[in-house]
Amino acid sequence: MNRSHETEPLLRAVDVFKSFPVNKTGLFSRNADLLRAVDGVSLEIYPGETLGLVGETGCGKSTLARCLTRLHHLSAGTVQFEGRDISSLSRRELRPLRREIQMIFQDPYGSLNPRRRVGSIIGDAFAIHGIEDSSSRKRRVQELMELVGLNPEHYNRFPADFSGGQRQRIGVARALALRPKLIVCDEPVSSLDVSIQAQVINLLLDLQKDLHLTYLFISHDLSVIRHVSDRIAVMYLGKIVETAAADVVFDSTRHPYTRSLLSALPPADPDAADARERIVLVGDLPSPVNPPLGCRFHPRCPKAQEDCAAVDPPLAPVLADPPEHLTACLHPVELDEDLSATDPAIVDPSLLNSLGTEQGGLP
Amino acid sequence: MTMTTTAAPVTETPARIEGRSPWLLAWRRLRRDRVAMVSLAIIVVIFLVAVFAPVVAALTGHPPNEQYRQTGLTPDGLPRPPSGTFLFGTDDLGRDILVRVAYGARVSLGVGVVATLLTVVVGVVIGVAAGFLGGWVDTVLARLIDVVLSLPFLLTAIALVSLSGPSLTLTVLVIGFFSWSSVARIVRGQVLSIKEREYVEAARSLGAGDLRIMAVDVLPNVLAPVIVYTTLLIPVVISVQASLSFLGLGIEPPTADWGGMIAESRNYYQTSWWFMFLPGMALVFTTLVFNLLGDGVRDAFDPRVDRLIRK
Numbered sequence: 231m232n233r234s235h236e237t238e239p240l241l242r243a244v245d246v247f248k249s250f251p252v253n254k255t256g257l258f259s260r261n262a263d264l265l266r267a268v269d270g271v272s273l274e275i276y277p278g279e280t281l282g283l284v285g286e287t288g289c290g291k292s293t294l295a296r297c298l299t300r301l302h303h304l305s306a307g308t309v310q311f312e313g314r315d316i317s318s319l320s321r322r323e324l325r326p327l328r329r330e331i332q333m334i335f336q337d338p339y340g341s342l343n344p345r346r347r348v349g350s351i352i353g354d355a356f357a358i359h360g361i362e363d364s365s366s367r368k369r370r371v372q373e374l375m376e377l378v379g380l381n382p383e384h385y386n387r388f389p390a391d392f393s394g395g396q397r398q399r400i401g402v403a404r405a406l407a408l409r410p411k412l413i414v415c416d417e418p419v420s421s422l423d424v425s426i427q428a429q430v431i432n433l434l435l436d437l438q439k440d441l442h443l444t445y446l447f448i449s450h451d452l453s454v455i456r457h458v459s460d461r462i463a464v465m466y467l468g469k470i471v472e473t474a475a476a477d478v479v480f481d482s483t484r485h486p487y488t489r490s491l492l493s494a495l496p497p498a499d500p501d502a503a504d505a506r507e508r509i510v511l512v513g514d515l516p517s518p519v520n521p522p523l524g525c526r527f528h529p530r531c532p533k534a535q536e537d538c539a540a541v542d543p544p545l546a547p548v549l550a551d552p553p554e555h556l557t558a559c560l561h562p563v564e565l566d567e568d569l570s571a572t573d574p575a576i577v578d579p580s581l582l583n584s585l586g587t588e589q590g591g592l593p
Numbered sequence: 594m595t596m597t598t599t600a601a602p603v604t605e606t607p608a609r610i611e612g613r614s615p616w617l618l619a620w621r622r623l624r625r626d627r628v629a630m631v632s633l634a635i636i637v638v639i640f641l642v643a644v645f646a647p648v649v650a651a652l653t654g655h656p657p658n659e660q661y662r663q664t665g666l667t668p669d670g671l672p673r674p675p676s677g678t679f680l681f682g683t684d685d686l687g688r689d690i691l692v693r694v695a696y697g698a699r700v701s702l703g704v705g706v707v708a709t710l711l712t713v714v715v716g717v718v719i720g721v722a723a724g725f726l727g728g729w730v731d732t733v734l735a736r737l738i739d740v741v742l743s744l745p746f747l748l749t750a751i752a753l754v755s756l757s758g759p760s761l762t763l764t765v766l767v768i769g770f771f772s773w774s775s776v777a778r779i780v781r782g783q784v785l786s787i788k789e790r791e792y793v794e795a796a797r798s799l800g801a802g803d804l805r806i807m808a809v810d811v812l813p814n815v816l817a818p819v820i821v822y823t824t825l826l827i828p829v830v831i832s833v834q835a836s837l838s839f840l841g842l843g844i845e846p847p848t849a850d851w852g853g854m855i856a857e858s859r860n861y862y863q864t865s866w867w868f869m870f871l872p873g874m875a876l877v878f879t880t881l882v883f884n885l886l887g888d889g890v891r892d893a894f895d896p897r898v899d900r901l902i903r904k
Contacts (some may be wrong), residue, residue: 301798321802328800341791345615345813354809358801388614404795 239274246307267293269468282459332405336417338397342389349385355407395426474555484562622893629889632882643698655689682867693849711769716776724784825887828880
């Protein structure tokens with residue numbers, strides 16, 4: 231799926247940083263460690279496309295989303311929407327922008343105020359922006375409810391009267407109310423049953439077609455991301471490590487981290503399950519308060535070399551990749567390379583000892 | 594409208610579709626709580642007695658502050674026991690205790706309700722502001738709460754009264770001043786957790802301002818614990834008011850008031866039990882039914898499984 235990337239991006243982020251102070255020591259102390267949730271992210275979202283943002287829990291996906299929608303202040307960097315810098319707008323100046331960028335939230339239970347009726351939740355957008363008088367407001371809300379597959383008669387119900395999937399539809403209707411250009415979907419289906427996930431995803435895709443929406447679709451679920459995305463950005467510990475068209479990421483990824491994520495996907499053909507490559511990452515996600523020096527993935531990387539601990543690789547085309555395929559890796563994966571055989575370069579020695587002779591027998 | 598195949602509409606329900614609000618559900622649970630409903634009925638009766646205290650006075654023919662030195666006192670000048678004329682006896686000045694207790698209900702309930710409302714309004718406003726706005730607002734308000742909570746109540750109350758003399762307004766203000774901080778603390782804690790909810794973030798992403806979010810999304814969600822606390826605060830305020838009166842810090846005599854009447858009866862409890870009986874019973878009983886109602890309200894807002902099984 232090759233979009234004409236000559237067009238101007240709808241949203242462009244340049245070197246976005248977001249850090250939070252943590253471990254504040256004393257009452258009056260100003261010295262705090264910084265948790266670098268988003269650590270220099272640049273990305274572009276083009277009109278009409280779906281950019282899938284994938285990464286482990288805690289890698290900064292949601293924080294990045296909230297920086298792009300300006301629910302957070304940026305610590306540094308810029309965000310441009312339709313060519314206009316929005317990264318330093320005040321709350322008041324942001325209000326017109328809210329009609330252009332909307333968000334769908336992860337938790338269909340937490341994202342709807344339990345004490346308000348569905349009609350007023352969806353109609354909130356109209357009330358806040360003072361559009362539509364109260365009579366036409368109800369009609370508009372009911373149209374929206376129908377659009378997302380809810381019974382408009384349920385206008386007066388409370389969120390508790392709905393199932394998880396229906397609640398997520400309410401969230402979608404609320405996001406659509408202002409006819410935004412860009413919708414940031416922050417793990418919109420992660421807390422739904424698999425069967426319901428498909429319904430909500432298909433709803434989002436249909437809406438995209440009908441209303442010409444642009445999505446930033448965040449998920450930790452690669453199969454969901456593959457289904458919805460035109461392009462994919464892979465995030466690891468606050469940084470984008472690889473970005474390319476969706477099929478390129480799935481067929482010819484360059485980054486060992488992406489490769490290990492892909493290897494965890496269950497194959498469609500169960501007979502092929504035993505034959506497939508499996509890369510088991512060693513260790514946990516490092517703390518974003520104290521990220522590893524050099525490439526952040528190197529302590530867990532099966533291909534790590536000595537220089538990986540020293541140099542933080544830039545996000546750029548590697549090997550003979552086209553300019554749309556960017557990878558931040560010093561030793562990118564060749565297409566036919568099998569990583570499962572490779573031992574992680576740096577392993578805790580005590581771990582090795584405890585494994586003892588069994589080590590060779592590991593799958 | 595472009596309806597999609599995947600977006601199947603929810604099954605039609607022919608009947609009237611009206612969501613049941615959390616408030617309605619809580620009210621329905623409260624309705625099933627017999628103890629709470631009986632308490633509520635008694636509270637209504639006490640309120641009626643307070644409102645119609647002049648009717649009680651008219652029926653007995655004894656104004657509350659009228660001293661019946663001939664009929665109301667024994668030749669020795671002691672209070673008279675209950676009789677046909679004085680149903681609950683007389684006090685040391687020959688006044689009708691029944692009528693005075695009825696009038697005393699006005700003071701107790703009035704102070705109880707007004708001071709509680711004052712407390713709750715101030716506490717909620719400060720609690721929501723501190724919790725939601727955070728930053729230096731929170732730092733200042735949270736310290737203020739701590740300071741007020743650390744002031745010794747009685748000592749300060751006595752000091753204030755000795756400066757300006759006892760009065761009803763002062764009683765209400767003193768109680769309000771010392772109680773808002775605990776409400777504010779509860780509310781602030783609730784708000785701190787509520788403002789992290791996604792629906793607050795959703796409102797923000799729609800462009801809602803702080804005031805709107807506080808009013809529409811935060812306040813309704815802290816109201817349940819506030820209502821519970823309010824019902825349980827009223828009996829506390831009533832007994833605090835009685836205590837202040839007992840210490841002579843409440844209201845100016847000869848206005849009838851339960852705490853003051855109990856104070857007057859101190860020297861007579863060995864000879865004239867009825868002097869203390871009705872004011873004391875009124876005070877105990879009123880606080881008891883308010884507490885029982887408060888328990889019911891709390892349970893109604895917080896339906897836990899263990900309670901449902903027990904019932």
